[in-house]
Amino acid sequence: MTSRVPFYLSILLLIVAGIALSVTRHQTYGVPWTPGETSQVWDIEARVEFTAQNKPVKASLAVPHTQSGFTLVGQSASSPGYGVSYLQTETGRRAEWSVREASGPQTIYYKTQFLVDPQASVEPIAPEGEINKPTFDGPVEAAAKAIIQRANQRSADDVTFTRELIKTLNDAESQNASLVLNTMSKVKAVDKLLAYAEVPSKIVGVIELEDGRRRQSIQQMNQVWSGEEWVLFNPQSGTQETQPNLLIWDESNVSLLDVVGGQNSQVHFSMIAQEVSSKQATSEKVVADNLLNFSIHSLPLEEQAMFKTIMLIPIGALIVVFLRVIVGLKTSGTFMPVLIAVAFVQTQLVTGIVGFLLIVGTGLIIRSYLSRLNLLLVARISAVIITVIMIISVFTVVAFKIGLTEGLSITFFPMIILSWTIERMSILWEEEGAKEVALQGGGSLFTAILVYLGMTNPYIQHLTFNFIGLQLIVLATILLLGTYTGYRLTELRRFKPLAED
Template structure:
């Protein structure tokens, strides 16, 4: 295989690997591709209150399970003076507080942070029983109510084709206040919720069903009671229904707290117990949410990445990761355009200095230091010094010039010029030495061409390196540097004419 073919294959592998890792981090781990993206994080607090009887007390609160459309970022339990543990019993997930002796009004808290993601509202399948206990109606009053229920069931069967449409018809009739059968049933179970009545009717129809408890996510809500949905088994899967509308599916802003018929709260050793909920929304940067989520799950791509470094080192790497972008600009302008520069990657170092000093201030400082340094260099050349001593003298002169510029700018109130120290002294000294030799060998025209080329490359690299999208991608998706490396390999394999050569030989083309 020829070296050219190997270069293209290697570049393709690098590009595919870098793009694949970037897509994985964005689509699976949730890192935003665009800067400035925010996610709405919902903070839900459950407050359990009860009146302790003076002896031992035990409180069990059902906790939410994992859901595909909701990701839990953090959980906090507040239980001063109480013992605490989390109990798993099959599909039941409960927080248990206990205390040997307690009296009076008690308050316990559970808080979680969650955010919504695209996906299925429920995780399938769950191991719920599909057995149905058909209720017995013995008294005359119950027989009359039973006839009304049977009438509702028969009408629903006629107007439906399967379990899903049958359940919808049942709920539609139970919400129809003009229906006599419905009114009889609701008056008999007037102390029950609509979901309770619907579950009773479905049990008479021998349809497996249970309740779902949860909350509608709405900002700044306090002392909420758990809302109820129904879930019905159609023979192959569980289908959720909103009781008041009769429509299938979980509402988009509904957070499922508990699925199944078990109690939401159990209290032993106390009475007058209740659980209320408060909900508040906060807009959080999407990158912060993704980092918090992946740190909990210990994803290797993030756990062994720049994010695992201390903040101080992260800020350093944020600048370092921009260097390959500037290097790509240099490769393109030198290989494809044919722009001549003073040194190979000196423009990239200048671009980094411009980032710290701002472009206009940096250009002014650079031109001033180089001009004064060249003047000193020409004077030193008359003294017939050795090369090492001459360059050292130029370095010392550059340091003196930097100090003088800083002091004078401070006295004049020009704070941006104080950033002159970000210019690399050795690079400036070598630039001055190189330009002076070039002046002697090729004349001032070549010095102006290479100096102007260096500044053009530095300015273009600065504009790219300070672009908010480039900054976001290089820091949050460093895998894209593999794509950049592939592009550099392809550019390095280019052997055609440069744009400058096409302009130079345009007369011959004509």
């Protein structure tokens, strides 16, 4: 018989290594064991892509600075082969990359860190010089004058004037607004109308901070000078923006990105929120520690946001192993509940459960018809996959038409897994009956709900992402559970008559 000593030594080493890595992470980097104990730092990464034309290249990107509510604590650039400089121009701060010759697709990263700081404030720069009054075509100019006159009558100062101006532009029944917006976007229309009314304003680029967001584009909004500060307005919603998760990235009022020697340029933003100590809230300390290069936090933010979800999957696997090995709960497939739970994270729990039941229930009805055709397995599975796609499409369109916007998230369900689930349950129905289908289907749904609750727990999310050593401890626990050969908890009911006697 093979000795179990090496196995248990391996388990012990995994646990010790996991604890050691976690303690080192806590002591060296100051990451807390529980969330909400420290300051919040946003890591924001701008990904600049363009195609070089085999000649000298110069790329200039508008970059942000300390502003109300946010303190800039660090910035860095990743651009192999390029020289980089940070410039203070008349239109604001810019990062400029240059290279003597480049050709083909190019990718440049600019990363910045902002500390959420309610006490952060900067002295606003008042507008200077005369306002250049724009010109409109004849009919558009008449409409612009009418809009300005109406807003002027209903306002008391420049801020309220802007608010009323945007309300008029968002009025679907206003013919003047339709005429103005027929030739330009809302943000451009607001800017030109304000300039025509001689109100100091500018167009700024804003990004909405959302943890784990990837490939976000910048939003253009309007800023109006109130006499003391710049006030931000969203021309799409007509609201005066005071949200704490809005960061003004581009205040140049000229351009976000300029590329000389390249074409097809674009900028995408990725971001992630980090809970760090005050001592660690500077990029200098983070960059100076070489050990960080071996952690997830050294990856680009787009990949970090992806790993934030991936790191939760072992927790789901642990829950599934415990329920199947110790409790004895039956599920359809081994780790199908984990994938369904990941979909629940995107769709929210109630919407996900309803969508799952609708898709599987409808799929079983259609699958029962396919079974009468005596198709080959490959053709039958392919037909079920196409059917699932059609079911999701129909449910999504119906949900949108009746105003249930939550139903749009049903597209996050893994279609291949759902197809195999329908196939397995259909075969199980034919071989074992409806009772066994209800047991395994109910067990799978119950397990998925438990996994969802575990994956959305803020403490678990914090620990799994910030302490990589926890994955070794989870692995050791799963290996230990794999050695259990005793009775499942659901099997103990067989001994109930003995207890009664």
